[in-house]
Amino acid sequence: MNNNIKKLVRKVVLDLKPYQGGKPISQLKREKGISRIIKLASNENPFPPAKKVIKALRDSLTKINLYPDGNGYYLRNELAKRAKLKRDNIILGNGSSEIIAMVLETFVNPGEEVIIPEPSFIIYKGLIKLRDAVPILIPLKNYKLNLPGMLKAINKKTKMVILCNPNNPTGTIIKKEELKKFINGISKNIIILSDEAYSEYVEDKKFGSAFPYLKSKKNVIIARTFAKSSSLAGLRIGYGIAKTEIINEVNKVRPPFNTSSLAQVAALTALKDKEHLKRTKKNNREEKKYLYENLKKLGLSIIPTQTNFICINLKRDASAICQRLEKEGVIIRAMSNFNLPDFVRTTIGTHQENVFFIKKLKKIL
Ligand SMILES: Cc1ncc(COP(=O)(O)O)c(C=O)c1O
Numbered sequence: 477m478n479n480n481i482k483k484l485v486r487k488v489v490l491d492l493k494p495y496q497g498g499k500p501i502s503q504l505k506r507e508k509g510i511s512r513i514i515k516l517a518s519n520e521n522p523f524p525p526a527k528k529v530i531k532a533l534r535d536s537l538t539k540i541n542l543y544p545d546g547n548g549y550y551l552r553n554e555l556a557k558r559a560k561l562k563r564d565n566i567i568l569g570n571g572s573s574e575i576i577a578m579v580l581e582t583f584v585n586p587g588e589e590v591i592i593p594e595p596s597f598i599i600y601k602g603l604i605k606l607r608d609a610v611p612i613l614i615p616l617k618n619y620k621l622n623l624p625g626m627l628k629a630i631n632k633k634t635k636m637v638i639l640c641n642p643n644n645p646t647g648t649i650i651k652k653e654e655l656k657k658f659i660n661g662i663s664k665n666i667i668i669l670s671d672e673a674y675s676e677y678v679e680d681k682k683f684g685s686a687f688p689y690l691k692s693k694k695n696v697i698i699a700r701t702f703a704k705s706s707s708l709a710g711l712r713i714g715y716g717i718a719k720t721e722i723i724n725e726v727n728k729v730r731p732p733f734n735t736s737s738l739a740q741v742a743a744l745t746a747l748k749d750k751e752h753l754k755r756t757k758k759n760n761r762e763e764k765k766y767l768y769e770n771l772k773k774l775g776l777s778i779i780p781t782q783t784n785f786i787c788i789n790l791k792r793d794a795s796a797i798c799q800r801l802e803k804e805g806v807i808i809r810a811m812s813n814f815n816l817p818d819f820v821r822t823t824i825g826t827h828q829e830n831v832f833f834i835k836k837l838k839k840i841l
Contacts, residue, residue, distance in 0.1 A: 489606070496813075498515060498518035512832075514805065516806070518809075519644070519674070519704060521707040523755065525752070532742065537738075540737060544737035544740060546732060546734075548568040551743055552715075554747055554748075555715055555717075561717065565690070565718060565719065566715055566717055568735045572673055572699040576603060579699075587610070588633055589631070589634045590611055590612065591634060591637045592640075593613075593615075593626070594613035594616065595646070595816060600640075621639060621650055638669045638671060639655075641675075644785070645809075646787055649684070654684060659686075664693055667697065668694060668696045677782065690719065695719075702743045705784075706743065712735070767830055777789045785823045789819055794811060804840070808820050
């Protein structure tokens with residue numbers, strides 16, 4: 477690299493590492509020349525989008541010479557209607573990742589602190605540092621968010637708290653009662669961002685979404701996505717929900733035309749298709765059981781999950797096992813970047829994928 481560039485780049489960017497997602501199937505094919513490869517590394521939906529969604533996308537293809545409706549009128553309308561809120565309570569993002577980035581950009585000044593769980597979704601730390609702000613990491617307790625610990629960490633410099641609920645990579649949830657105590661204990665000067673990317677998969681009735689607090693005096697923002705349960709990860713579309721005063725401010729930092737016309741059409745159609753969600757949830761429920769049983773037979777323990785992924789304790793260096801699995805055509809995620817070196821995280825796939833994964837894992841162990 478030209479050394480001059482290093483001198484020009486912001487110090488905080490020099491120290492960052494690019495986001496590393498799960499390895500794409502095409503990359504492993506290129507590297508290893510294997511024919512059958514399954515990817516269970518990025519918590520994607522194993523099913524393609526609903527047929528209606530594909531049709532709507534086809535019908536919209538001839539219009540992509542035009543810019544999209546930057547305000548996403550129809551999709552925001554539909555989301556608002558379902559949430560019994562107003563369109564001005566919703567903002568669209570290029571994935572919920574962009575919602576998280578925009579919220580930080582709107583509220584967090586250099587030097588301010590943002591409290592986050594650790595381990596949790598890996599992008600929080602980098603996005604906070606990009607603001608020249610300070611991530612304050614609160615370790616999980618029994619693999620769950622330590623809400624009392626997060627409350628205790630609040631001081632004069634705190635601007636925001638991010639909750640990942642359910643938490644990635646542990647798959648654990650915050651219960652209603654716990655969230656109530658937390659929100660009651662927090663001041664109005666602090667922004668609470670609840671990242672609920674996996675909420676559609678939750679089966680536990682005690683799950684506490686931040687939804688009931690949107691109309692409270694506290695400053696709550698919820699980030700959700702169509703990437704997981706709606707099978708639209710490749711189109712990049714998510715949304716934020718909050719009171720109008722908050723959305724109006726975040727809307728000022730939203731890049732022009734940040735969500736494509738295809739993404740908007742696909743998300744709008746996906747919302748109206750209950751069958752796809754039903755099929756997705758059924759598969760997840762049944763296959764979670766299959767994986768639990770078969771991992772137990774292999775003598776492995778897991779963290780019980782409320783999501784479409786499972787954290788597995790291999791009780792040995794998980795990176796080495798992941799490398800060997802890749803040679804066998806299975807891409808999963810070692811959790812060393814998440815401070816869980818003995819753990820892997822696997823997405824719950826289709827039955828065929830899960831059978832293949834268990835077969836290869838058994839062979840290696
Ligand atoms: C906890 C969590 N939040 C948000 C996202 C981002 O999803 P997207 O930007 O695809 O909507 C992910 C993706 O894996 C995630 O795990």
